[in-house]
Amino acid sequence: MPLTPAILALNLASLTQSLLLVLAAGFAIQILRHWDLSSGSERQLGLERRTYLIATLVAWVFGGNLLSLLLFVYNAEQLSTQFVGAMCATGVLNANPWGWPTLGLKISLFFAGAAWLILNGVDNQAPDYPLVRPKYALLLLIAPLALAEVTAQALFFTALNPDLITSCCGSLFSPEGGGVAAEIAGLDPAVSLAALALSGLALLATGLRYWRRGRGGGLFALLAALTFGIALTAIVSGVALYVYEHPHHHCPFCLLKSGHDFVGYGLYVPLFAATALALGAGLMEVWRSAPSLKAIIAIRGPRLAGLSLILFALFYGLATWLVLRSNLLLLGPI
Amino acid sequence: MISFLRRQGYLLEYSLASLARRPGKHLGLVLVYATLVFLLASTLLFTQSLRQESALVLAESPELIVQRLLAGRHDLIPASYLEQLGTIRGVGERYGRLWGYFYDPAVRANYTLMVPRAAPPAAGEVQLGAGVARARGLSPGDYLSLRSARGEPFSFRIAALLPADTELVSSDLMLLNAQDFRRFFDFPADRFTDIVLRVRNPVEVRKVAEKISLALPDTRPILREEILRTYDAVFGWRQGLVFVLLTGAMLAFVIFAWDRASGLSGEERREIGILKAIGWETGDVLRMKFWEGAALSLTAFLLGYLLAYVHVFHFAAVLFAPVLKGWAVLYPDFRPVPFVDGLQVATLFFFSVFPYTVATIIPIWRAAITDPDQVMR
Numbered sequence: 001m002p003l004t005p006a007i008l009a010l011n012l013a014s015l016t017q018s019l020l021l022v023l024a025a026g027f028a029i030q031i032l033r034h035w036d037l038s039s040g041s042e043r044q045l046g047l048e049r050r051t052y053l054i055a056t057l058v059a060w061v062f063g064g065n066l067l068s069l070l071l072f073v074y075n076a077e078q079l080s081t082q083f084v085g086a087m088c089a090t091g092v093l094n095a096n097p098w099g100w101p102t103l104g105l106k107i108s109l110f111f112a113g114a115a116w117l118i119l120n121g122v123d124n125q126a127p128d129y130p131l132v133r134p135k136y137a138l139l140l141l142i143a144p145l146a147l148a149e150v151t152a153q154a155l156f157f158t159a160l161n162p163d164l165i166t167s168c169c170g171s172l173f174s175p176e177g178g179g180v181a182a183e184i185a186g187l188d189p190a191v192s193l194a195a196l197a198l199s200g201l202a203l204l205a206t207g208l209r210y211w212r213r214g215r216g217g218g219l220f221a222l223l224a225a226l227t228f229g230i231a232l233t234a235i236v237s238g239v240a241l242y243v244y245e246h247p248h249h250h251c252p253f254c255l256l257k258s259g260h261d262f263v264g265y266g267l268y269v270p271l272f273a274a275t276a277l278a279l280g281a282g283l284m285e286v287w288r289s290a291p292s293l294k295a296i297i298a299i300r301g302p303r304l305a306g307l308s309l310i311l312f313a314l315f316y317g318l319a320t321w322l323v324l325r326s327n328l329l330l331l332g333p334i
Numbered sequence: 335m336i337s338f339l340r341r342q343g344y345l346l347e348y349s350l351a352s353l354a355r356r357p358g359k360h361l362g363l364v365l366v367y368a369t370l371v372f373l374l375a376s377t378l379l380f381t382q383s384l385r386q387e388s389a390l391v392l393a394e395s396p397e398l399i400v401q402r403l404l405a406g407r408h409d410l411i412p413a414s415y416l417e418q419l420g421t422i423r424g425v426g427e428r429y430g431r432l433w434g435y436f437y438d439p440a441v442r443a444n445y446t447l448m449v450p451r452a453a454p455p456a457a458g459e460v461q462l463g464a465g466v467a468r469a470r471g472l473s474p475g476d477y478l479s480l481r482s483a484r485g486e487p488f489s490f491r492i493a494a495l496l497p498a499d500t501e502l503v504s505s506d507l508m509l510l511n512a513q514d515f516r517r518f519f520d521f522p523a524d525r526f527t528d529i530v531l532r533v534r535n536p537v538e539v540r541k542v543a544e545k546i547s548l549a550l551p552d553t554r555p556i557l558r559e560e561i562l563r564t565y566d567a568v569f570g571w572r573q574g575l576v577f578v579l580l581t582g583a584m585l586a587f588v589i590f591a592w593d594r595a596s597g598l599s600g601e602e603r604r605e606i607g608i609l610k611a612i613g614w615e616t617g618d619v620l621r622m623k624f625w626e627g628a629a630l631s632l633t634a635f636l637l638g639y640l641l642a643y644v645h646v647f648h649f650a651a652v653l654f655a656p657v658l659k660g661w662a663v664l665y666p667d668f669r670p671v672p673f674v675d676g677l678q679v680a681t682l683f684f685f686s687v688f689p690y691t692v693a694t695i696i697p698i699w700r701a702a703i704t705d706p707d708q709v710m711r
Binding site for chain 2: 002003004005006007008009010012013016020049052053056057060064067068070071074075078081082083084124162
């Protein structure tokens with residue numbers, strides 16, 4: 001394992017986060033077993049008080065997770081100089097089988113955390129806390145995710161062996177790298193960009209319907225999740241090519257570099273935030289029939305959906321502009 | 335949204351006023367906090383600039399160096415190898431280099447003697463690095479006397495000093511011409527120290543290296559990218575080592591922060607009690623405390639980072655330099671070039687603000703759930 005401060009920081013952060021989530025999960029079990037709002041017992045009072053602590057802890061854990069996601073990608077980018085054949089973060093994540101799962105787990109943890117916090121916000125608005133049990137049950141599902149993430153990350157870093165000069169012979173002992181991501185995105189850019197446009201239109205239609213009439217929140221969330229996947233694929237197989245103006249450069253991380261004006265942040269931040277908001281809105285819809293939540297969800301859900309649509313629009317606008325301004329011609333007559 | 339921001343604004347205002355009312359209590363914490371950030375940031379900033387500097391220096395170095403090995407040790411390479419290397423396709427330019435080390439007992443230091451490829455000094459003249467000149471108290475026009483390999487005294491006139499801005503690599507350097515070099519070291523006429531190859535196409539470098547090791551099995555090709563990679567790893571490792579050593583300090587800081595946050599004075603308790611009695615909710619108290627922590631963290635972080643910046647870039651990291659850059663008699667007087675990046679700041683955050691926050695959450699929550707009647711009674 002390369003002993004760099006960033007790797008130490010990532011391991012430290014993930015370890016602390018999962019410990020805090022395990023703590024929260026222990027409390028979640030108590031809530032699921034003993035929560036009774038009608039009771040005035042000391043235990044119930046203690047539980048109610050502790051929900052504040054858990055909400056604060058969880059908020060911090062997820063905030064930290066967001067930052068550690070960025071640090072993870074940044075760090076992989078910087079480590080790329082130490083591996084033969086790794087040109088950027090993609091090469092480092094390919095260095096062993098744990099790289100991509102770690103990134104995937106970090107992203108899932110981000111979405112799970114955002115959804116939990118949105119749910120918590122809605123629950124706190126209702127006087128009878130109707131979502132306490134589902135909320136803490138969800139926390140019990142998130143805690144193993146965090147444990148998986150810390151394990152995968154530790155395995156990824158410990159299995160990393162930088163190719164350094166050996167005393168006997170310089171180059172022969174450094175294995176030839178497998179190349180960047182082995183062209184994971186062999187998908188036709190025309191197909192992926194068309195899918196992106198179609199999913200955008202479908203999302204706009206369902207989003208506007210939900211925003212104006214308050215119906216179809218679940219469908220909107222589902223489409224948002226689908227669009228998120230399509231968007232990532234389209235970035236890799238289409239948009240990135242236009243940004244780099246190179247028909248074979250697919251890396252989703254090089255977009256974050258200064259050489260490409262940091263456009264990656266402009267694409268990923270709205271995309272991630274929009275998806276998180278849409279998922280939160282969709283999750284809320286499950287409890288729209290709860291009497292004390294009806295009015296709250298009717299206002300909050302569409303509002304979140306509106307915000308999500310604005311962010312999606314930012315993403316689509318930027319992606320379209322990047323394709324249009326590019327000197328690369330991939331589609332249509334040349 | 336606007337009401338949310340306004341609410342946070344009021345809470346922040348209240349927290350700042352509350353901090354200002356008890357400056358003494360928080361001063362100690364800010365100082366310890368800032369010292370931790372200072373230690374960590376100094377390490378990061380200094381090593382990062384060393385790393386940058388080495389990458390800049392190596393960017394101009396040749397793609398491939400070929401050394402001859404004899405019984406596993408570096409040996410002089412025959413000039414005839416140059417011909418053989420020329421037949422490998424893809425090799426642009428090739429030339430033998432003459433360089434070596436010389437131990438000068440007068441200052442008890444090693445010099446690096448080298449024959450420059452372009453514009454070598456005239457016979458009997460040398461160009462000196464600033465470190466050597468300082469150690470021997472020499473300036474252009476003076477004479478430098480050294481004992482050659484055969485025991486004869488050799489006198490060189492100093493033609494010029496090497497520019498100060500190259501000191502990181504030229505501090506111990508002495509440039510002379512090939513004839514002087516060979517006579518001084520009694521160096522065989524048909525040998526070089528090593529051979530350097532330029533390969534135009536970066537994709538071909540590894541292939542060329544492979545061919546060399548097949549054609550000349552007693553040599554080892556060293557790639558520039560491998561040297562860069564090794565430097566990168568070494569600097570990263572040194573940073574990591576200092577960070578591991580500082581973990582003790584970080585734990586002490588966490589305990590200190592925890593202790594500070596749990597030991598609320600009677601007055602503070604009463605304050606929270608009154609706030610709750612006039613309608614503040616537990617969540618509001620938590621938010622107020624969060625802003626208090628954020629203000630403290632920001633102050634300490636900026637203070638520590640600023641001090642580290644001044645320490646590294648204005649005082650050349652006097653406190654840590656020996657550990658991080660190594661030690662030598664003729665060490666270059668090196669001014670690091672300022673370089674700050676997001677990775678550093680995020681790493682620092684996880685080593686300072688993150689543990690501070692985690693350590694204070696539980697004590698703050700304990701304070702926030704206090705019942706008003708309990709403290710005011």
